[in-house]
Amino acid sequence: MEIRFQPALLQEVIDSFVEKTEREGDPTYYKEFHEHADPIYEKFILEDREAEFKKLYQYLFGIWGFSDIVRDSFNEYPLLKQKVGIVLVKGVLKEDQEGVDILRKWGSVEKDLAKEFEEKGMKGVGIKLIPRRFYDPALTRYCRHELMHISDMIDPLFGYDPDTKIGQNPGEETLILQRYRILWSLSVDSRLVAAGKEPMLSKEDRFKEFRSWYRKIPPPQLKAVFEGLWQTSYFTHSELIEMAADTLRVMDRAVDVEGGEVPETENKIMLMPGFPCPLCRFPTYSWVEDMQTKLEPYVLDFIRENHPGWDVEFGACDRCVEVYKLRADGVM
């Protein structure tokens, strides 16, 4: 497995690291850099300097241990390492552009080399990082976590499929994808903890994140559900999709915990924010619950007549409720 760092990234990392350590009172790296860099100006003519600097950056990046961070993360996943032909590491400007993914296009990899990997069924991995990440101690945690996602993606058992069709509309699709990511990351971190390794986020933080995406589940049940997810050793892609799309499938995972409560999920319908209203089909964030007590029986009958199969437990958005109240009264 070959790891290639984009030359511009090497330079950015070294320059900013030298500047930072010097500013913070440690001139070691600044001195070492200049010991190598200054002779380049003396010994080489202008047009040869660029190549010399490129070599220097590559050298320092190696001996200062930056390339080892990425290499060591891969060493934790021997099976993944066998299936990856090349890793391209590139710099990005902003945190929201960072990420680790399977390469779909070969980009800067030479055609012959790419062909060689593809014929052997090997994959390429792309890593995008902001330069200062390399001297952030969290990088090891980050890489380890992301590479477990990648391991899942190339594991036939996991059954990854980037083209899975989800949701009835873009709003619903976004919500399901967010939940999919939350559940998958939770699963990755729980497996890391089970293996005695440091996760990207602690169990407590994963719980907080989970809770914020499932506000509709009552707190004692939330604890039982989260614990069930955390204790599950492996989820496949389709299980994750199913749980992300249907909250009842998440609640099915509940286990007994102290201070927790296992929910009764059979025949229960959750009115989740962002899910489509059964009457108008628009994603809604303002469900009217307990319609039985809030609406007159003749209004409910009027809705049932207009939407065969609908009943109060399916709920409705507040706009529909207003409209049907008026229509039942003959106003509209």
Ligand SMILES: [Zn+2]
């Ligand atoms: Zn993750």
Ligand SMILES: [Zn+2]
């Ligand atoms: Zn509606």
